[in-house]
Amino acid sequence: xxxxxxxxxKKLRFTFPFPLLAYPIYLWRRSPxxxxxxxxxxxxxxxxxxxxxxxxxxxxxxxxxxxLVSLCFVMGPVHLLKLYGIPYVIFVMWLDMVTYLHHxxxxxxxxxxxxxxxxxxxxxxLTTIDRDYGWINNIHHDIGTHVIHHLFPxxxxxxxxxxTEAAKPVLGKYYREPKKSGPxxxxxxxxxxxxxxxxxxxxxxxDVVYYQxxxxx
Numbered sequence: 001x002x003x004x005x006x007x008x009x010k011k012l013r014f015t016f017p018f019p020l021l022a023y024p025i026y027l028w029r030r031s032p033x034x035x036x037x038x039x040x041x042x043x044x045x046x047x048x049x050x051x052x053x054x055x056x057x058x059x060x061x062x063x064x065x066x067x068l069v070s071l072c073f074v075m076g077p078v079h080l081l082k083l084y085g086i087p088y089v090i091f092v093m094w095l096d097m098v099t100y101l102h103h104x105x106x107x108x109x110x111x112x113x114x115x116x117x118x119x120x121x122x123x124x125x126l127t128t129i130d131r132d133y134g135w136i137n138n139i140h141h142d143i144g145t146h147v148i149h150h151l152f153p154x155x156x157x158x159x160x161x162x163x164t165e166a167a168k169p170v171l172g173k174y175y176r177e178p179k180k181s182g183p184x185x186x187x188x189x190x191x192x193x194x195x196x197x198x199x200x201x202x203x204x205x206x207d208v209v210y211y212q213x214x215x216x217x
Contacts, residue, residue: 001033002201002214014217016196019100020093098131101188102146104195105129105176110210118207125150126171130164130178133185147175 005013012018027038036043039061041054071080105111111127114120131144141157145164148155155163168175181187199211 001204010214010217014196014200014214016193017093019196020096021089023092023096097188097192098133098140098143100195101131101192102128102143104199104211113202113209115207115209122151126174129176131185131188132178132181133188134181134183136185144178147171 002010013022030036030038030045036045038045039054039058041051041058043054046054068080068084071084075083103111111129113127114123126147128146128150130146133140133144137144142160143149143157145160148160148164148167151167152163179187197217198213200214200217201212202209203212
């Protein structure tokens, strides 16, 4: 699948900073090779009992989009870009970066992908890594405690730290302790860029696979 992508698609998906802007596209069209939309209640993404909620969500999203168009005429597109557009882009980039960092480890923390009989809910949940975001941890509800969030997504954010500490003795060597950050997590920039340089694709064969590098990128 990776080899079949055209040059422009590879550039946009694997070259910094373009992938950090992919979240709205993912919601609308999902990833290349996967069908469905998060705005379509008939999509295979959802179970029959979720369709009503999806319809309400899409209706609310459409109303917000209509409001933004109206505000363009009221206050002008440049003013709306400053008040809404730029903050939205920053939010999208941060959301994509955080999601990416929790699923791509540094060289000493390579994260496997499991397929077939090798996969289980527990193994899948453990193929993530916690991150320390310094003073930003509290702003985004301690989502840096990502392992416990994967294993028990029903735990509310205000119990994530407590739950993580309780799980560490049970998980033992399968828990990857995050690198401690200063007030501002600048160290994550190098982690992100290094991953973009090396983590390009996984093999089509094998039940336990790791990210590999395309030397042409």
